[in-house]
Amino acid sequence: MSANIAYFVTGTDTEIGKTLISSALLYALTQQGLRAAGMKPVAAGAELRDGVWRNEDADRLASAANVTLPPQLTTPYLLREATAPHIAAQQEGVTIDASHIRACYDQVADAADAVVVEGVGGFRVPLSDTFDTADLARLLGLPVIMVVGLRLGCLNHALLTAEAIAARGLTLAGWVANVVDLGMLYGMDNINALTSRLSAPMLGCVPRLPAALPNAAAAHLDFSSLPGWPKSRPARPLSP
Template identity: 65%
Template sequence: MNKNGHLRQHDYFVTGTDTEIGKTLVSSALLHAMTQQGWRSAGMKPIAAGADLREGILHNDDVDSLLAASSVRAPLELVCPYLMQTPAAPHIVAQREHVTISLPHIRACYQQLTTQADAVVVEGVGGFCVPLTAQHDTADMAQQLGLPVILVVGLRLGCINHALLTAQAIAARGLRLAGWVANTVDPDMLYLADNIAALQMRLSAPLLGQIPRLDASPPDADVTMAQRAAAYIDVNLLK
């Protein structure tokens, strides 16, 4: 949504059924796919916990992936307003590292990104209801931004329940589920196709694509994993 309150057509908030289920992979793939549509794309991860100091600069793998996948080169302080070092729950790390997370500041950074890009993909942290402060959680952040939501479903045992509960939580916040992506976390999952079919019957949003388990060492080293994942996502299905 822009500063005048008008919903931007290509901006989305990406959440997941859990942590470590491929939100960054999908967010980066979406950015590549959007760039292929001719849109100036920018990724944003408002809060990242877990960073290494390299040559005097903090680096987080998720943030670096979004930066690499974006066609717009935005300042790090806009892409990730809150970059913390310890890889743990953000509300705990923020307290330990004396960081005060402000949702209005995150919204202001997002608004600045909208002036530079046609499409902004905002990746959440952890699942949809992860605490950020004593008062607010990731769902509050999504609600503050007011963007349509893309749900990443990590395909593994229990994913149906996790996906449906997350979809209910998204709807309870008055947010629209614009689409979902099935990401293969467990390649040995039994009845994988049946699980996807069950979710298609129950989620009121289109399946944007199913990403298989991708080899971390592809034959073509010049093609990133996010670029390969983009081939499995159809952004034209977003509604």
């Protein structure tokens, strides 16, 4: 039986907290008693550990999930160079194939009640000459959660990303504000500006945490408004 709860997590840029929020979402799903699996179909940047190439983001998703699956399924394209994925793939002689990603996703979904798929970089990152992360999101057809890194420029990035999601016929199911720049001026004013302009609900604001742990981030988030979210337990309170 395939997962009946699944989400695609994208961001306004790279290094803005997609993995933290994806891990928090996985943690919250496991707390609901669900078998939850994480997937990062394309990861660029790996290091050799004990003879195995590993990606930190993919490992963090696997740690937050409670369904253990082969990394060849959860990250079918693990690229070594920490650069744009289509460039890293070219350097390794790899072609990122949409149909292969879809086949891997279907197997992951068959093994879990819920799946969290994390994109790479922002929403329009090229994966090949003809395929990008927006195409990937459309291929999977999942509700999208947008992570907004709170720093100068985030308003433009968030609104353009939301427009790109809508243009592909996808649902922006919710968005998360994640504090990236502690020195950002008027952070709450920026959040209010997005709240008034985005039709999707804000799921919470994650402050800079002493340790970027999934349970710590989840304490600041309320996922209960997401489509398909189980209603059997009380909603997690939204922290200020």
